[in-house]
Amino acid sequence: MAAATIDVVDKTGVRQLVLAGDWRLATMPQPIAEFELHLRQLAAGNPDWELRSISRLDSAGATVLWRAWGRQWPAALALSAEHRALLERVASIAREPEAPAARDPLAWITALGQLSLAAQRHLSEIIALIGQLVLDLGYLCLHPREIPWREFSANLYKSGALALPVIALIGFLIGIVLSYLSALQLKTFGADVFIVNLLGISIVRELGPMLVAVLVAGRSGSAMTAQIGVMRVTEEIDALATMGVSRSQRLLLPKVLALAVAMPLLVIWCSAAGIIGGMIAAKLQMGLSYGFFIDTLPRVVPVANVWIGLCKGLVFGVLIALIACHFGLRVKPNTESLSALTTSSVVCSITVAILVDAVFAVATRGLGLP
Amino acid sequence: MNAPPAASQALPPVIEIRGLYTQFDDLVVHRDIDLDIEAGQMLGLVGGSGSGKTTLLREMVGLLAPSRGSVRLFGQSVLDTDPQRRRALRRRFGMLFQQGALFSALSVFDNIAFPLRELHTLDEGMVADLVFLKLAMVELEARHARLMPAELSGGMVKRVALARALSLEPELLVLDEPTAGLDPDRSESFVKLLRILQKELGFTVVMVTHDPETLAGLATRLAVLADQRIVACGTAAEVAAVDHPFVRNFFGSGRGAAAIRQRQG
Numbered sequence: 103m104a105a106a107t108i109d110v111v112d113k114t115g116v117r118q119l120v121l122a123g124d125w126r127l128a129t130m131p132q133p134i135a136e137f138e139l140h141l142r143q144l145a146a147g148n149p150d151w152e153l154r155s156i157s158r159l160d161s162a163g164a165t166v167l168w169r170a171w172g173r174q175w176p177a178a179l180a181l182s183a184e185h186r187a188l189l190e191r192v193a194s195i196a197r198e199p200e201a202p203a204a205r206d207p208l209a210w211i212t213a214l215g216q217l218s219l220a221a222q223r224h225l226s227e228i229i230a231l232i233g234q235l236v237l238d239l240g241y242l243c244l245h246p247r248e249i250p251w252r253e254f255s256a257n258l259y260k261s262g263a264l265a266l267p268v269i270a271l272i273g274f275l276i277g278i279v280l281s282y283l284s285a286l287q288l289k290t291f292g293a294d295v296f297i298v299n300l301l302g303i304s305i306v307r308e309l310g311p312m313l314v315a316v317l318v319a320g321r322s323g324s325a326m327t328a329q330i331g332v333m334r335v336t337e338e339i340d341a342l343a344t345m346g347v348s349r350s351q352r353l354l355l356p357k358v359l360a361l362a363v364a365m366p367l368l369v370i371w372c373s374a375a376g377i378i379g380g381m382i383a384a385k386l387q388m389g390l391s392y393g394f395f396i397d398t399l400p401r402v403v404p405v406a407n408v409w410i411g412l413c414k415g416l417v418f419g420v421l422i423a424l425i426a427c428h429f430g431l432r433v434k435p436n437t438e439s440l441s442a443l444t445t446s447s448v449v450c451s452i453t454v455a456i457l458v459d460a461v462f463a464v465a466t467r468g469l470g471l472p
Numbered sequence: 473m474n475a476p477p478a479a480s481q482a483l484p485p486v487i488e489i490r491g492l493y494t495q496f497d498d499l500v501v502h503r504d505i506d507l508d509i510e511a512g513q514m515l516g517l518v519g520g521s522g523s524g525k526t527t528l529l530r531e532m533v534g535l536l537a538p539s540r541g542s543v544r545l546f547g548q549s550v551l552d553t554d555p556q557r558r559r560a561l562r563r564r565f566g567m568l569f570q571q572g573a574l575f576s577a578l579s580v581f582d583n584i585a586f587p588l589r590e591l592h593t594l595d596e597g598m599v600a601d602l603v604f605l606k607l608a609m610v611e612l613e614a615r616h617a618r619l620m621p622a623e624l625s626g627g628m629v630k631r632v633a634l635a636r637a638l639s640l641e642p643e644l645l646v647l648d649e650p651t652a653g654l655d656p657d658r659s660e661s662f663v664k665l666l667r668i669l670q671k672e673l674g675f676t677v678v679m680v681t682h683d684p685e686t687l688a689g690l691a692t693r694l695a696v697l698a699d700q701r702i703v704a705c706g707t708a709a710e711v712a713a714v715d716h717p718f719v720r721n722f723f724g725s726g727r728g729a730a731a732i733r734q735r736q737g
Contacts, residue, residue: 128564165601191605436621438577
């Protein structure tokens with residue numbers, strides 16, 4: 103492969119440019135942008151062009167020439183028929199006029215409006231989804247033979263049973279940390295025994311449900327969004343519809359119900375692990391006996407707290423599954439959309455869980471506190 | 473300046489496969505395959521389902537390492553460990569994937585511009601000119617440049633993928649089932665387009681296809697992959713003369729034979 107060359111020949115007042123070699127993307131001098139600039143400067147003198155010595159010309163080479171000529175045929179040009187055909191093709195390309203990117207000074211208002219419209223659309227779609235699921239639930243109550251037990255149990259296993267180890271570990275560790283830190287503070291007041299009240303109320307009522315919500319949103323919520331999203335992209339959901347299988351009954355409802363059942367159980371599991379962790383730390387740090395801890399716990403933590411924790415678990419579970427399904431159904435057939443909506447699904451579920459938790463805190467302020 | 477014919481004969485074959493052996497766990501896919509593809513040839517790789525055609529194609533372009541043996545493109549090993557040389561080699565061929573493999577997050581324009589921008593030697597104006605040129609080459613309109621891959625029909629996806637494969641002016645084009653999923657009309661026009669472009673740009677073609685019409689329309693040579701080996705390689709007439717059950721079956725009956733005979737005759 104010969105490199106592209108330019109020879110400048112001056113004869114009797116007429117300047118001639120003799121181009122030779124391979125005028126191809128790989129053989130033109132690099133960087134090509136500079137080479138083109140150089141060529142354009144040469145072209146400014148309006149010389150004669152002698153292109154017959156070019157051995158190979160590809161469309162990149164032809165484009166460089168055409169741009170150097172300022173998108174018009176030079177006055178004096180000699181070239182082979184084959185290369186002329188290629189240049190004619192380059193010349194005939196209609197370029198799409200570039201859209202003027204005018205900056206709108208009020209763009210932020212438009213963006214704000216679009217944001218609120220999007221939020222409204224999400225909300226109404228989620229409400230429609232809830233309505234659809236309630237109708238499905240009613241239908242299944244009347245036709246119990248069609249209840250998708252298999253999907254339900256698969257989801258229960260995946261999002262419930264398989265989450266047990268990680269949730270136990272996290273609950274246990276948080277219990278230990280909380281107990282150690284509180285013990286240090288309580289000791290300075292000589293209020294060692296109140297560690298039981300503190301751990302009991304905070305874990306059972308607040309931390310257990312919240313930790314599980316965050317973990318399940320990250321673990322199962324993202325998986326649900328991605329699964330439904332990919333099923334949409336690969337037209338599996340449409341395939342289900344053509345077989346007369348309702349996507350909401352077979353795909354969405356089992357997920358929502360499975361999380362509604364699994365979450366309260368996971369909350370209990372997490373709270374238990376947290377309390378055991380706290381109990382061990384209290385024993386190590388302050389010498390509080392296990393017997394005393396277990397004996398005191400039911401007296402200082404009213405049973406209403408357990409119910410509040412369970413209720414929160416149920417509500418969080420339903421919300422996480424609903425949000426995951428909602429975002430999954432909006433995935434467009436490209437990778438960007440899948441990743442963006444999976445992220446949105448997790449962020450949105452965690453935010454909603456914390457919001458709802460705040461509502462719970464206000465609504466139940468008179469309950470379960472001794 | 474023009475290279476005499478004798479000089480081009482001295483060039484190494486575009487693809488040179490020697491003693492290629494592929495094994496997945498216990499499954500032997502290829503056993504001592506030797507194959508040469510010369511510049512300007514259009515080779516169709518045929519064989520039954522599961523005979524390892526696509527695997528061979530992936531080994532040719534270095535997506536998969538063979539268990540034993542060597543694959544050389546333009547006289548260089550495809551699995552060169554030097555990243556610079558390897559990148560330079562990979563810029564000399566283009567691959568058209570079965571499903572197009574367009575980047576779904578990028579528009580048609582950006583898909584075709586991607587390999588050009590990766591060169592880091594072209595300015596944006598030049599990239600735009602080349603992209604619109606490639607679009608015209610594959611008979612798409614400039615307004616299609618703004619579409620996203622998800623908005624394209626099957627035939628358009630193939631054309632855009634072809635434009636992307638051609639964007640670096642490759643000397644070798646590797647086609648994996650170029651017409652799979654296209655209706656006969658579109659398939660025919662795509663084959664015609666490929667033939668025109670090949671004549672114009674003079675690249676070498678290696679393809680895998682199940683479609684006899686595509687094979688008849690494009691391939692100047694056939695290589696038959698069966699029993700883990702290349703059992704026949706040559707022009708259609710030479711291959712048809714080989715006595716092998718797969719070849720007999722392929723040429724003995726049906727559309728394949730008809731289409732190929734029609735072309736040869």
